Every structure is written in structure tokens, then in C-alpha cells.
Amino acid sequence: MRRFFPEGFRYEFKRSLFRTSTAFIILVSVFVAIASATQVAANPPGAEKMYSAGLFYSDGAYHFEFYAFNQYGSPLSGVNYTVNVTAQSSNTRLANLTGETEADGLVELSTSLPAGAYVADIDAGPQNRGEYWAQGATNGSVEFGPLYAEEVVPLLSPLTAAVNLLIGFSGELALQVFYPAPNEACERGCPVFFALTTDTSGATPLPESSMTSLGTLQSSIQTFSLSIPPRGNSSVSNIQLEIFSPSGALLAMDTNCPASSFNPYQIPDTIADVAFTPFGNDLGLLVPLLAIVLAFAVYARDRVSGVLESTLVQPLTQRSLAMSRLLAVVVTLLLALAIGMILSDELIHLLVGYFLLPSYFLSFYLGSAIVIMFFVGIVFALSHLLRSTAPLIATSAGAFLWFYLLWGVVVSSIEVGSQALYVGTEAAAALQVGVSFFNPIQFSGLLLTGVTDTTPGVAAQYGGSAESWGVTPVALAVAAAAWILIPVVLLLWRIRTAD
């Protein structure tokens, strides 16, 4: 141990660690943490978004039944629904139905009209607009007339809806079915089947035998756990859901539920909001900049100005001096980042009521550690390659700009230059995932993908596990080792070979 960390190394490490700049970096991190938490609090992931499902049936009278729910599948009360019924032929208003959802999120609006062709203009919205962020269709128009018994027409949003059963920020995918079967058709339970399909028209009912059972509908609103690995089924765009009567007659069908919503490898939106807004934007930008600034202040400036030589006369080697300061800078930044992130997490919990997902916390921290080690190492190494301050600062800033700002241009250029790859294709997404291994700043995202076994962000629409996109533990370990070691090896090589 003493061989690797001789006395001079330990002394210099401690001296470099307890500098004014350390306190400054920690203060900056705390400031950003507070700013990040405030941002999350301003648009908390827990804020309800309103979804609407509606249907229409006839049993002599005409019944419009609506269900308002939030993104977690919980019913919303007090949502106002209006249906204006006009005659199709004369355009004369015949009825104006209005009502609010109850605690169960349901409201039924009924009217008795003679047999004929009508148009219903539907408008749904919260009673106190602004309380909820409406998501999905909240108004529409439908033509209707006499229906046969048990026929149900979906209105507004589909009959089915994908919801996240959220516990904190972690999501469990589920399918919520809204079907208040008229005429007690499902009193004994209606079998629900689903199939993966490319057909969105809903014109082709499938036989039970070619579908997969989801369960039995026992109430008008029921939630079924459902996850579909779409990788390998990338042509599948939708879920076709069919509800049968106990006797086997088709009661209702819906093909408007996108299969991608049930990709278990996709991070729920709510988590992505939290994950990538404050940390990704603020700390993600700040971490490499702080690494460059601190590495310059602690080592590179002294190295370039020649001040370091006064220390090199002391009983320690140049390698010890460089490595002790490098380690001190890295430890300082990791400490500051940990303090900042923990503080931010606590503040978010205080303000919003949720803690960050541990997997996200870990991924972001480890990813940032890689970024820190890379940029610190690069500045240290550059100080042994460049002899004056201006080129050193310019090159360090250039490295940051290259990886942080110009990377998108680089990737696009590769895509455009590859005849076979076009932006928006699965091959282009695969290329983007592969290329992101060559950018340390994107390592947090890759780690998050690997740790949570989710689809990489750039390929979200195609689904699939992290491993199926090449984000394997070995690939992550090799990339991490490369980003840490390349600058350190360059630094040690320069120390060894320099005059």
C-alpha cells in the first residue's frame, strides 16, 4: 500500500483535497441541487394528467357513459362532460346533456329520442380548467343512431388505455379496460382477449382461437397487468382487444391501443421527466465543466506556468504528484456531486413526495463519475502536451463542446453519410446507440439503460431490452474502463517520455 501511495503522494493528495476550490465546488453543487429540485417541484411527475374514455350504447334510450382517469389509472371526479345532440338532416339541436364525474370517475348522460340519425358533439374537461393537464382527446364528434342490443360504440379515447401503476417513480405497466356492459351482459364475467396487430382500422375481428386471454371482466373498469416485449415484433404497432359475452358473442373491439405503451423496456415518461430534466440538463452540463475548471486550477495551470517544478524538487516523483492531484480532484468532484444529488433528492422528496429511483440515482452518479474522470484526466494529460495556457483552455473547451454540443451533428453526419441508414429507421437508432459508447457524456444514459434493462432512449419507439441493443454489462465495463484509462495512460506516457 505504501508503495502505491508513498508519503509524498498522501501528503499532496490531502493538501489538494482540502483547498478553497473544494468548498467552492461543493457550494456550486448544492446551488444546482436546489435549482434542480425547484424545477421538479414546478412540474412534478405526480401532477395528474387527465385521460378520457367514453362509449355510447342504446337500450331504447341513448346512453353516453364517460370515464375520466389519470395517468396512474385512478378515477378523476368533478370532470365536466357535455354532449350536444343535433339531427343529422336538419342540424337542429335536440338535446344538451351535461354532467360531472363522480368519485368513481364515471358519469352517464342519457336522452330519449325517436329513432333517427343524429350527431353528438362531445366536450370533456375539468371543471376547474388548469387543475389537470388534459391528455388525449377531450372533444369530438360522432354520428349515431339506433344500435342493436349490447352494441357499444367507443367515443373519444379508446375503450382501452395503457396506464402506469406508479409507486413513486417506478412504473408497472397495465391495461385498463373501461366497458360498462349494457343490459347486464357481463354480469357473469366477460372474457377479454388480446392480439398484436398492425391493423388499426378495427374492421377485422379476430376469432378467440387466434388471440391470447387477458382475463375476465368483472366490473365496468378493470385493470389487467400486461407487458409485451415488442422486440422481434417491431412490425406490431397495436393491440387488438376484444370483449366477448359469456356465451361467446363479440361485444366490443378496440385496436387503437399502441403496443409500444406496453414495452416493458421503456422507462415510463414520468421517470424520464425527472431523470433528464434537472439532472440531465443542469448537472449533466455542469459536471464536465466543473471537472475542467478544477483540473485546470489544481494542476494544469501550475504545470503550464512552471510552478509545479517547485514541488517536483521535493521528495516525490512526477507520477506521484500528478496522480495524487488527479485523485484529489476526482474525489472532490465525486463528493460534491454526491452531496448535490442527495440534497436534491431529499428536496424533491420534501416538495413532491417522491424519491428518485435508486437505479436512476446510481446510473447518473456512476455515469457522471466517468465524465469527471475523463475530463479531469484529459486536462491533466493536455497540460503535459501543451506548453501554454491559451491552447490548453481552448483544447479542453473544444473537447467539451465536441462531446456535449457537436455530437448530434457528428451522429447525423454519419447517418446521412451511410447510404443504408436513414434517420428514423431502426438501423439508424442502432447506429446511434452504438455511437453513444464513444461519447463519455452519454454514458449516464447507457448505464441507466443497462441498469434498468430498458430500451435506449434513441430507440424507444422500437422497444427491446438493453442487451438486444448492445448495451451489455461487458460493453459498459469496456467503455467505462476506456474512458477512465485513456487520459490516464496518455498522462503517464507523457510523464514517462517527456524531457
Add this chain to the structure above:
Amino acid sequence: MQFPHPTSALLDVSNLSKTFSRAKRAAIDDVCLSIAAGEILGFVGLNGAGKTTTIRIAAGLSKPSAGRVFAAGFDIVQEKARASRHIGMVPEFPNFDPSAKATSLLRYFAGFRGIHGKQAADRCSSLLEDVGLDASGDYKFRALSQGMKKRLALAVAMLGDPEILLLDEVLNGLDPQGIVLVRNLMIRWRNEGKAILLSSHLLNETQLIADRVAILHEGRLIKVLSRSEIAESTSGALRLAIVDVDTRVLEYLATKGSIRSDGISVWISDPTASAEEINSELVRRGYHVKSLSFEPTSLESLFLDLIDESSAKASDTEESK
């Protein structure tokens, strides 16, 4: 367990060469030096001769292309940390953190020598006093004058009480009081048994204090002279102040040795006759000799002669090729 290199010299420089990358010729070539305990070695040479390069390699700041340096028996390249424990260095241009205070700098460097806490505080204030900076401890480095920076560098070099001191143009930038202070310090260190390598352009000062003088020219060590050898080599010239110096007297004096004259005085280097004999002959010939004295030749003259000789030899060798 590592054992020091067996040598009687505290600083042993053997066959040291250095060629910088992209340089056409070697900065130093096959330099051999050794300094024993209680010895001051003057290190002289023209600008660019390779003095600073040699000192930087000896201090472990630069790597040799060939050859080795042992400090107290430890190889400065292979065992840098151990070797550096025995070395204190004052560079030609001391360069410390400009915003650090003198006391803080001293305390920082003291830590490398294992001196901490109160011991460090005491040691630092005592050293500042030794170099005459006791009233300037709170000054930032950037606020110090060139001479004060040199003094601070001296204090830093003395922190660990090292046996070897490498002083690169330490006298440059010092006021007369500072020169005397450093001279006295060097004498004290020599008496304490330290080995001192003193690089300087001030040859008279060097001659005054050095036990030996090594002359470096174009990267090569052309001569190492002991104090007695210097005394012998600078056996001197007979200076005669004569009224009405004419060609006849100069012709006569030229028969007694090599001469030079400024029209009033005549210097005879290495005279073949005694002063009394020459004086008698001049009186006999009717010349009035106002004064007669013996002036030793300065190290400066000797140095320039050696440099000329070395350059001539080098050009002869070049021509013969």
C-alpha cells in the same frame, strides 16, 4: 530494502548527457562531477553551456539521455523520492504559487520533509529569519522583489536540512547585503558538511568561495580546477607603471614574458625574470618606474582562456574531419 550507491561523494554525476527532442546537438555531453561533503563546487560556463540543464537533471526535474546522478547514494531517476530527500535546490528564477504567502509556501513544502504542525511553524519562522525575510512572511509571493524571491527559495531549499544544495545563479538579483548573506550561508553549510553545487556568472564571487571550479563549455566539461590549481594557473602578471612608455621599453619587456600595455602600465604574464631584476634593468636604461606590483590573473581571464582554447580545439577537430 534498498541500499544507497556506494560512493564517497554526496553528489555524484557520472557521464551525464542530455539531448532534448528536436535539438540538433546535445545540451550536455558526458559530464562527470562529484562533490564531497563539506565542499563547494563552482560551476561556470557561458550562457547555454548546460549548467542549468545539469542542475535540473541533478534535482530530478529533467531526465538524462545517458548517465546517472546519485544523491547521497540514491539514483535521482530510479529512486527520485529518496534521492530528493537529500537535495535542496534554488532555481535561477524561483517560481511558486503567486497568490500564496511566503509562510504558507514554506509550511506547504515543509510537509514533504515530514515537518508538520508546531514544528513546521517554528522551522519556517527560523528559516525566514535566516534569510532575512522574517518581516515578509505574510507577503504574497507575487509581491516579493526578485531578491526576496531568491531568499525565499533559499529558505525552501533549506527546509529539510538537506546534505546537497544545488544553487543555480543564486547570487543574481541579490543586493550586496544579500550576496554577503548567501556567501555566509554557504560557508556555514560547508562547515556543516554539506555539498554545494554553485552555478554562477559572478566568477570573482565563485573564485572567492569555491573549493573547486568546474568549467562547462558547449555542454562539455572542459576543466575542473581545485583551489590550488586555480592559484597556480592564475600565477599572475607583473604590473609596471612606467613614465613615458615607448617602443624600446616594450621590446625589452617582451623578452621577459608575454606583455600587454594600456600606455601607462605594462603587464608581463609569467615573467621569466624576477621583479627586482626587471626593475634594475629599467632603471639602468633610464626609465622611471613609478610602481611595481604583482597582480594575480583573475579566474575570469583563466576562464576565457580555457574557453578560447576549447573552441580552438573543437574547430581544429572539425577541420581535420
